[in-house]
Amino acid sequence: MAIGEGLHPRGRFAVIGGVEVPLLGTMEAGAFGVPVDSVSLRAEDAPPGVTVLRDWPASPGVISIPRSEVTDAVGWTWYAWVDDEWCWVANIRDGKLFVSTVVSATAAKNPEWEGDRYNGWGRWIDPEGVELKAESRPLAGRGR
Incomplete structure (x- = not known):
């Protein structure tokens, strides 16, 4: 049996477009030039139709989207x-x-x-x- 089998995985998660996805981080508007409160996640985890904020973050395969498109953002x-x-x-x-x-x-x-x-x-x-x-x-x- 795997450690924690049956438990929700540890980390940050949110619902985007009706789908629960793991988050990499959160950012407040104004920090590092981010125009609005946002969350970052792996591009492959993002459901279709999200608004991708340009120029942030600068990591390959990572996107940032407005926090307003996120519901139920929680840390497990x-x-x-x-x-x-x-x-x-x-x-x-x-x-x-x-x-x-x-x-x-x-x-x-x-x-x-x-x-x-x-x-x-x-x-x-x-x-x-x-x-x-x-x-x-x-x-x-x-x-x-």
């Missing part, structure tokens, strides 16, 4: 139940999860936690038997 984050707390899944690599907490009482429960009170604590765990959940939060900006 995963959490893992570790040491009696929902910890943020910050990374996934080589079949392991890197989980993070800012709660010192949680970090004190296991010497494998590394970090400090200023930067939080983190550790790599085997996901086998660990309960995972996905949560979404709206992305900031002026999208509908």
